[in-house]
Amino acid sequence: MSHVIVVGAGMGGLAAAADLAARGARVTLVEKAPAPGGKMRRLDPGGGETAAAGAVGNDGIDAGPTVFTMRWVFEGLFDDAGASFERYVSARPADILARHAWDDGGRLDLFADLDRSAAAVEAFAGPEDAAGFRAFAARSAEIAATLTPPFMAAERPGPLSLVRRVGFDRLGAMLRIDPFSTLWGALGRYFSDPRLRQLFGRYATYVGSSPFEGPATLMLIAQVEQEGVWLVDGGMHALARAVERLGRDRGAVYRYGSGVARIVVEGGRAVGVELDSGERLTGDAVVFNGDVSALAGGLLGASARPAARAVPARARGLSAITWATRAHTDGFDLHRHNVFFSADYADEFDAVFKRRDITRRPTVYVCAQDRGEGREGKRGEERGAERLLLLVNAPPDGDRGELAPAMLDHAEREAWELMAACGLRLDRPDAAPTVRTTPAGFERLFPATGGGLYGRRVQGSLGTFKRAGAVTRLPGLYCCGGSVHPGPGVPMAALSGRIAAARALDDLAARRRGVVALDTPFGRLGG
Structure with a gap:
């Protein structure tokens, strides 16, 4: 039985672990955080970042991906493991896909x-x-x-x-x-x-x-x-928990609070990992669910540095400033997913990608996480304080340090003024603290990204082919997650984990048979 070590419990690593275990491999997943999810983190503004890492139920706030699409990806993952997606996850289709507003008074819903x-x-x-x-x-x-x-x-x-x-x-x-x-x-x-x-x-x-x-x-x-856009009971973090539970049910072992100091390389091949504690885990292959720039930057050891190319800072995808909070809302009937558009959309991207700045009045995304939970139709105080995640785009330069306080204050003030101009009034009770995450904060959570949340951004007709693939230059080491093909987003990361798991097992089987596989521009030969 092959032993595969998965590094990172983001959705790519969780899907890879479940697939590997379902196909008979011995699987050990190691993760530095205390809970699964990666960017699918869940916060409790009252307890801050660390206290919220394992929060479940309806009290925490999803502070990462909030939109669940491509359900077929997860149905396939569970089906192939001999399980039913519906038995692990409760999700309902959204009637309204998103609600959109402009400060000229325009409003538009898109429907299923x-x-x-x-x-x-x-x-x-x-x-x-x-x-x-x-x-x-x-x-x-x-x-x-x-x-x-x-x-x-x-x-x-x-x-x-x-x-x-x-x-x-x-x-x-x-x-x-x-x-x-x-x-x-x-x-x-x-x-x-x-x-x-x-x-x-x-x-x-x-x-x-x-x-x-x-x-x-x-x-x-x-x-x-x-x-289909789906509303997951318990929030998006519940989806991560479900995929982890699938892996456990198929025999995968999960070790949280276990950071990886380096990938162990012997004979030109990845053969395991060394944890921050000094403990060494030996395996037949390693699947890395993290940004490829962390490999190229030597954060997983000098021996793994040649495995992948770093994403240049100028090619990184968007970062963000987010606010996870609770507030009373009035004047604008929020749905689960809401977008308040700025007047000058071109400047929003010129600011981020050219000036490395935030536009004067940025577009604001608001995920109202109690909507779709029975609060529609209620007004003002009757609804109570709602769980909200607010997001504006920001430059992926978190590795250069924190944004200037004046810029952060400006972004928050302008975001709130735009929402007010569109009719939304927010009143945050004094007893309801806010967790703000900046590009520097995302860089601390996800090192070597600069706070970029999507890996390499897609530019031009060939841009999508520049993204790294599952196979690295280091035999025995495979990659998955939003920085590799097929790209960012929860279902895409899950697909990347499945692709990495399949390639690792195929290569291990070919190695046992003494067959050498060759990748060419026209496909894979051998193996």
Whole structure:
């Protein structure tokens, strides 16, 4: 029985551990934090960062990913382990995908029902843009159908191998995914109202990028949401707990509070890890669920440094300032997911990526985590103080130090003023403290990222192929998580963990048979 050591209990590592254990491997997962989840952390503003790491139930606040899509990824993970996703996770489909607002008084909901969304767009911007929305949705569905099996759900391809996977007889479909246009440029073909370009351009931020430089293929995110946004009982952290429980039920061992000092390399191969305590764990392979820049930066030891290339600081995806708090709300009927848009969207990304700053009035995302929990229809004090996560985009420069206090104060003041201009009033009780996390705070949580939350951002038509893959330059060491293919986001990280687990087991089996595998631009030979 092969022994695989998984480093990191983010969603990629959790999925890898569950897959490995379900396929008969002996699995030890080590994690420096006291609980699973990685970026899917859960905070208790009253207890701060550390006290909240293991918080469950309905009291904590999800302070990382808040949107659950691509349910099929997790159903497949559980099915392949001989388990039922529904027995581990309770989740309900959202009727309203997201609520959007502008300070000119405009408001627009997108719905799970496409016809309702089209009607809402027509009422918001007119019949031409409603027709454009339907055309946009159709193109999004076509892109998703073209790319999901050969790209997202498979090992990292190159441009040539992706064409081969899609099929040379489907070159027309490949060209229709519009790989050479920016997302912002493509949206101009569908929408005349600039607010709609803002709304759908925001999909680029889901992968840490700018709509002004990210490829038009990111339109597929609209189809991902159209296929279902789910509300997980107990919050997103409950999903991490469920995948961990699946792994435990299949025999995986989890060791929390166990940081890794270095990856042990012998004979040019990864053979285990040395913990911060000095204890050494020996295995046949190591799966690293962390940012690849941590490897390249030597944070896992000098011997593992050549395994991967660091993401250049200028190529990092977005960071953020977040506020996890409880507040009374009034004047604007929040839903679970809400976006308050700034007037100057282009400057938002120029500020972050060019000036390494925060725009004068940043767009604000608000996750109202009690909405969808029975508080709709209630007003003001009747609802009580709600659990909220607020987020604005920020430059991924947390490794340079903390943002200036004046900049942090400015960002918070402008965020609150924008929400107020859109009609939302927030009243934070004195007894309800707030946990603010900055790029420097994210850098401390996730070293070598600069606080960037998405790995390398996607720029241009070939940008997506620059992301690292599961296989590293160091035999026996595999990578998963948001910094590797297929990219950031909870389901994508889970897919990356599954890909890393499959490749590790395949390579171990080939090694036992004495077969050498070779990766080429056209695919994998041997093994």
